[in-house]
Amino acid sequence: MKRIITWSLCLGLLLSLFVPGTVSAATKAEALATKQYKGLKTGMTVEQVAKVLYGKSYKQQLKTRKGSTVLKLPINVEDNSDGHKQLIQTMEDETKQSSPVRLMLQFMTKQKSTSYRLTTKVLFIERKTETTYRESTRTLVKGATLKKGMTEKQLDAKLTGKGLGNWTMLGRFDTTSAYTKAEQKNGYSVDFQVKQYVFKVTNNKWKYVELMYDEQAEIYKISDMRTIKTKD
Numbered sequence: 001m002k003r004i005i006t007w008s009l010c011l012g013l014l015l016s017l018f019v020p021g022t023v024s025a026a027t028k029a030e031a032l033a034t035k036q037y038k039g040l041k042t043g044m045t046v047e048q049v050a051k052v053l054y055g056k057s058y059k060q061q062l063k064t065r066k067g068s069t070v071l072k073l074p075i076n077v078e079d080n081s082d083g084h085k086q087l088i089q090t091m092e093d094e095t096k097q098s099s100p101v102r103l104m105l106q107f108m109t110k111q112k113s114t115s116y117r118l119t120t121k122v123l124f125i126e127r128k129t130e131t132t133y134r135e136s137t138r139t140l141v142k143g144a145t146l147k148k149g150m151t152e153k154q155l156d157a158k159l160t161g162k163g164l165g166n167w168t169m170l171g172r173f174d175t176t177s178a179y180t181k182a183e184q185k186n187g188y189s190v191d192f193q194v195k196q197y198v199f200k201v202t203n204n205k206w207k208y209v210e211l212m213y214d215e216q217a218e219i220y221k222i223s224d225m226r227t228i229k230t231k232d
Helices: 007-017 027-039 046-061 152-156 181-185
Strands: 062-065 068-071 075-081 084-092 101-108 117-125 169-174 191-202 205-214 219-229
Touching: 027 046, 027 101, 027 117, 046 062, 046 068, 046 117, 068 084, 152 205, 152 219, 191 219
Parallel strands: none
Antiparallel strands: 062 068, 075 084, 084 101, 101 117, 117 169, 169 191, 191 205, 205 219
């Protein structure tokens, strides 16, 4: 049996679905989406996810598809590999041409099961900025350099002010509910957390930084970064 999806492929796939555009700030939508994101827990059934997203009217947001209960949301990816079914769906404001807030959800089933459970949640927030991301309220100190493996505390020391400021993406990937203990032992499941920030460096340069949670050390560390430049 092959791995259905590795963590890097999963993250890359979800990120490829997110294409930044020009949008306006929507703090109320951001607050609601953040509350929903925090209320969602990996391993939840589709019905439990719907309750978090829609409250008392959740039953109206469910439908039956190919013998399974799913959300009435657009399906970005649908797959069935080795008996494990998978769906990736996006929740966004469909009234806008380009929604500033996007919540992406991945559901998977155990082998040959029809019951989906939440295995991934990713929240993206855009803003009407030069980078189109929701940029952090912090900037990199002049001359500061960042390296992979730096802890969140070490990163904080390279920034103005205290704390990392606004994030632009939060992600939780945990496919353990879709696999048996034996499959997990053989490395078929993944379980990790990431968050991403955009820090200003100069008037036309920013640093896009990803941090991944180190379960053993119980801290976030820089796992990736890239430079964003705009025209002078």
